[in-house]
Amino acid sequence: MPTIDERILLRGDENVKERAIPEATVARLPLYLRSLVEMTERGTTTVSSEGLATAAGVNSAKVRKDLSYLGSYGTRGVGYDVEYLIYQISRELGLTQDWNCVIVGIGNLGRALANYRGFGSRGFRVVALLDVDPVKIGTYVDDLLIEDFDEVERIVKERRASIGIVTTTGSAAQGAADRLVASGVKSILNFAPTVLQVPEEVSLRKVDLSIELQILSFYEQRKAALEGVLRGGRLTASASKSTRP
Amino acid sequence: MPTIDERILLRGDENVKERAIPEATVARLPLYLRSLVEMTERGTTTVSSEGLATAAGVNSAKVRKDLSYLGSYGTRGVGYDVEYLIYQISRELGLTQDWNCVIVGIGNLGRALANYRGFGSRGFRVVALLDVDPVKIGTYVDDLLIEDFDEVERIVKERRASIGIVTTTGSAAQGAADRLVASGVKSILNFAPTVLQVPEEVSLRKVDLSIELQILSFYEQRKAALEGVLRGGRLTASASKSTRP
DNA sequence: ATTTGTGAATCGGTTCACAGCG
DNA sequence: CGCTGTGAACCGATTCACAAAT
Numbered sequence: 294m295p296t297i298d299e300r301i302l303l304r305g306d307e308n309v310k311e312r313a314i315p316e317a318t319v320a321r322l323p324l325y326l327r328s329l330v331e332m333t334e335r336g337t338t339t340v341s342s343e344g345l346a347t348a349a350g351v352n353s354a355k356v357r358k359d360l361s362y363l364g365s366y367g368t369r370g371v372g373y374d375v376e377y378l379i380y381q382i383s384r385e386l387g388l389t390q391d392w393n394c395v396i397v398g399i400g401n402l403g404r405a406l407a408n409y410r411g412f413g414s415r416g417f418r419v420v421a422l423l424d425v426d427p428v429k430i431g432t433y434v435d436d437l438l439i440e441d442f443d444e445v446e447r448i449v450k451e452r453r454a455s456i457g458i459v460t461t462t463g464s465a466a467q468g469a470a471d472r473l474v475a476s477g478v479k480s481i482l483n484f485a486p487t488v489l490q491v492p493e494e495v496s497l498r499k500v501d502l503s504i505e506l507q508i509l510s511f512y513e514q515r516k517a518a519l520e521g522v523l524r525g526g527r528l529t530a531s532a533s534k535s536t537r538p
Numbered sequence: 539m540p541t542i543d544e545r546i547l548l549r550g551d552e553n554v555k556e557r558a559i560p561e562a563t564v565a566r567l568p569l570y571l572r573s574l575v576e577m578t579e580r581g582t583t584t585v586s587s588e589g590l591a592t593a594a595g596v597n598s599a600k601v602r603k604d605l606s607y608l609g610s611y612g613t614r615g616v617g618y619d620v621e622y623l624i625y626q627i628s629r630e631l632g633l634t635q636d637w638n639c640v641i642v643g644i645g646n647l648g649r650a651l652a653n654y655r656g657f658g659s660r661g662f663r664v665v666a667l668l669d670v671d672p673v674k675i676g677t678y679v680d681d682l683l684i685e686d687f688d689e690v691e692r693i694v695k696e697r698r699a700s701i702g703i704v705t706t707t708g709s710a711a712q713g714a715a716d717r718l719v720a721s722g723v724k725s726i727l728n729f730a731p732t733v734l735q736v737p738e739e740v741s742l743r744k745v746d747l748s749i750e751l752q753i754l755s756f757y758e759q760r761k762a763a764l765e766g767v768l769r770g771g772r773l774t775a776s777a778s779k780s781t782r783p
Numbered sequence: 784a785t786t787t788g789t790g791a792a793t794c795g796g797t798t799c800a801c802a803g804c805g
Numbered sequence: 806c807g808c809t810g811t812g813a814a815c816c817g818a819t820t821c822a823c824a825a826a827t
Contacts, residue, residue: 314756317796323752327731341808350733353808354798361810369804369809386752387759394751401653405646409747411731417751456754479761480754486572486656488595496757498750503656505743506639507568507631509701509725510661511559512741514632516724562818586786598786599820606788614787614826 314385318359324349325356326382332375341372388416393454395421395478397469398461399429399439402484406458408435420452425465442469449476456480463487559630563604569594570601571627577620586617633661638699640666640723642714643706644674644684647729651703653680665697670710687714694721701725708732 328348332340342360346353360366360373366381367373383389394412396403399422406412407422422434423442430441440448448454457473459466459481466485473481480496483489486504491497573593577585587605591598605611605618611626612618628634639657641648644667651657652667667679668687675686685693693699702718704711704726711730718726725741728734731749736742 315796319756320749320753322756323746323749324733326752327749328733342810343808348733350735352798354800355796357809358797358811365810367809370807371805372808385756387755387762388752390759392751392755392758401650405650406747408646411748412751415748415752416755417748455758456751480758482750482754488569488573488593490595494761496754496761498754500745500747500750501568502651502654502745503660503662504565504568504572505727505745506637506657506662506701507571507633507660508565509727509741509743510632510637511564511567511630513637513700513725514635516739516741517632560818587788588786597820599822600818602786602788603819610788612787615785616827617786 314362318362319386321349321351321355321359322382322386324351325359326379326386326388329375329379329382333379338375339372340375340378342367345373391416391418392456393418393420393452394456394458395419395423395445395449395452395454395473396458396460397423397442397445397473398459398465398485399424399426399434400460400462403458403460404434406460406484407437417456420454421448423448442472445472446476449473449478454478456482458482458484459489460484559607563607564631566594566596566600566604567627567631569596570604571624571631571633574620574624574627578624583620584617585620585623587612590618636661636663637701638663638665638697639701639703640664640668640690640694640697640699640718641703641705642668642687642690642718643704643710643730644669644671644679645705645707648703648705649679651705651729652682662701665699666693668693687717690717691721694718694723699723701727703727703729704734705729 325345328345329340332348340348342353342356346356349356357367360378363381363385366378394417396407396419399407403422403424407419412419419437422437422439423445424430424439425442429439432439449457454476455478457470457478457480459469459473461469463486466483466487467489469485470481470483470489470491474491474495478495481489481491481498483497483499484501486501489497489499570590573590574585577593585593587598587601591601594601602612605623608626608630611623639662641652641664644652648667648669652664657664664682667682667684668690669675669684670687674684677684694702699721700723702715702723702725704714704718706714708731711728711732712734714730715726715728715734715736719736719740723740726734726736726743728742728744729746731746734742734744
């Protein structure tokens, strides 16, 4: 009911907690955003929760609930205006501004991330590559110079970096994170296979490749185990329960 | 109370649902495993739920609940035997066998994953690198040959690959996944920035770098917004509420 | 004395189902 | 009439708190 006006009022209101958006919703907004951008590229101007759900690989109730946390941006009987939703989600995600990132640890992964197109695309700008290895320092990845990690404080401040991407070895990661935090970095994305400790005002997310594989391994193994049991003929009694007419 | 004996009985039992381990627990087991391995390397033989919790960056109640799904492997008043826990978690995760992986799409990321030490470490063996680019086909990454993706069916079967790692562009990913599934791959780890559709018997996990950054951006932005409001002096009334004596 | 293992309470998130609105 | 927005019901996961075990 109270669309634009309430939105503005809320922004200027003295109510701090405002509309607290659930973490799970925050994690899905980028997914919706990507689907919506693809839609505009294909010329779609309006989309229903059902349509967006299909594109994003979730269900429509979730889409509606999620979007309702941002405000009432849909039109009943019609759907959502794609362009307008893109704007609202972008704003909510803080993508209307650029974020400067530094990558620490320029091994294979750091190198890959350094020239990963798709970072740049949505306002993430790699402003420094840092490493401790004198052999690497002074060389280039793409057109980005690898600089001495020892200079991290100066570099982070000078270039207003707020996001640190850690792609060091596991053992170097905590030290790297500590220095990044000391330099004023407010968010860290950790690819190193270790649990990082950061002050609570610093946001931390992690991506662990080998853990992902181990999770797949679990389900794979469970499938195999179940099949083994079934083939072994042990389940005849309870299996008959699942027999369909 | 019923430790080893019940464990064995359960394994051979006709009860299918057995001990269904919650997804959230499965996702943490690799974390515990890594901490435990580090502990043996440092010579620790016994650990309490509290100790493991600290190492893995979770709380001790969670550790106890999680481990209780695997069985009663701890000793009250003492803790868990590190070596034994490693064995049990490894077995549960299916890490007592090797898993063969193929990587599809040998760009920067595919290349980085191809020579990522840490895959190999825990029983994941990269058995093929596949791409469609004739310029890449026939060249090597480390000592692994890049082969024609068109051969995926033959290669997956011959080398008994069960995990496919997709590092193609977003637009090529679904096609790659379809071919992988058709070839008999049972698990897919997707790095491409797109939502993949796979049959429900295929396990799917995804890692999306730009989504992770966007999530960080949200929290970063929210911090900045809050600070702005506070500095703007708008919160004096409610802020006084939080003043401490 | 100490630490596990686990019911019970709680929390956050998802899904349902429908009233409200264009 | 169709689709959004949202209370209510539900479900899975987390946390609490303590009895059981050694």
